[in-house]
Amino acid sequence: MATEVWIAKRQHTCSMEDKILRHGAYLFLRLHVSKRAIAIPQLAQRYGLTNEFEADGRHPDRAIAFLRKVEAMAGNIDDRSLSHADAVVHVAAECADIVRAFCVEASEMFGPNVRIRSGVVRPTLYTGGAMQQFAYENQVRQQSGNTMPHVFLVPMCKTSEWWAKDWMERHTYFLPRYNWRGAKLKDGHALAAAPGIPHLYRRTYKHQVMPAPQGEYDFLNYFECADSGVPIFHEVCAALRDQRRNPEWHFVREGPTWRGHRASTWAELFD
Numbered sequence: 001m002a003t004e005v006w007i008a009k010r011q012h013t014c015s016m017e018d019k020i021l022r023h024g025a026y027l028f029l030r031l032h033v034s035k036r037a038i039a040i041p042q043l044a045q046r047y048g049l050t051n052e053f054e055a056d057g058r059h060p061d062r063a064i065a066f067l068r069k070v071e072a073m074a075g076n077i078d079d080r081s082l083s084h085a086d087a088v089v090h091v092a093a094e095c096a097d098i099v100r101a102f103c104v105e106a107s108e109m110f111g112p113n114v115r116i117r118s119g120v121v122r123p124t125l126y127t128g129g130a131m132q133q134f135a136y137e138n139q140v141r142q143q144s145g146n147t148m149p150h151v152f153l154v155p156m157c158k159t160s161e162w163w164a165k166d167w168m169e170r171h172t173y174f175l176p177r178y179n180w181r182g183a184k185l186k187d188g189h190a191l192a193a194a195p196g197i198p199h200l201y202r203r204t205y206k207h208q209v210m211p212a213p214q215g216e217y218d219f220l221n222y223f224e225c226a227d228s229g230v231p232i233f234h235e236v237c238a239a240l241r242d243q244r245r246n247p248e249w250h251f252v253r254e255g256p257t258w259r260g261h262r263a264s265t266w267a268e269l270f271d
């Protein structure tokens with residue numbers, strides 16, 4: 001194949017970056033009892049949002065979730081709007097207008113006590129058929145907040161060195177590396193994280209523009225799990241952060257890891 005044709009084809013493959021499957025936003029809130037009366041439940045009802053707390057193997061099409069802080073662990077990026085957030089409201093829909101309108105109204109209600117970060121779900125970039133089967137087919141689906149009460153938000157950016165790489169080189173970091181004798185040298189992202197597949201419900205929003213502008217995150221990673229999944233979440237993060245096992249993390253800068261509990265209602269955030 002002529003080089004120009006190959007390059008054109010390669011660029012075409014990457015244009016799947018343009019496709020958006022879903023829109024979502026996290027509202028990081030500073031709470032005070034006086035905020036209890038704020039009409040978030042009415043807003044949710046008006047936009048037809050279903051509470052994710054009731055999920056039973058399927059994430060609602062138009063979703064809202066209420067998350068209460070347990071703790072925040074520092075990352076490389078200092079972000080007080082996240083590490084000091086007492087609660088997080090998540091809102092998601094297939095349609096950008098719903099998420100945007102909800103966020104506009106909520107930010108008018110909360111003023112300086114809210115920081116909103118939004119993102120989009122796009123088709124996977126580095127996942128072929130076999131990886132699809134390995135990493136997604138047996139992954140745990142979203143369950144009720146009673147079954148899987150724990151949440152972790154791990155926002156992050158990748159460095160300019162990462163973004164300077166061709167997508168084919170970036171792709172290699174998601175797979176294990178072997179020498180010519182077949183001995184495994186590195187696990188790579190998917191294998192290092194594999195113990196999490198049956199335990200962690202996971203969702204990643206990407207910034208609408210990649211790489212994200214200064215001060216924004218490239219990725220908003222979110223996880224839910226049962227009590228038994230908490231040590232597995234920590235084990236998976238430790239494996240991903242171990243650059244001897246997963247060299248991809250050399251290019252990662254993490255914001256704070258925010259840990260919380262799923263609340264069944266807005267009012268429960270104040271109990």
Ligand code: HEM
Binds near residue numbers: 135194
């Ligand atoms: C629980 C087990 C996990 C599995 C099986 C898994 C697997 C994968 C796979 C296969 C991809 C490639 C997606 C694509 O084709 O675009 C990916 C991307 C990604 N994963 Fe994971 N992952 C897991 C956990 C995690 C965790 C714990 C984090 C963060 C702390 C994380 C952060 C990301 C990010 C940010 C991307 C997008 C990277 C990019 O596009 O450069 N993953 N993951």
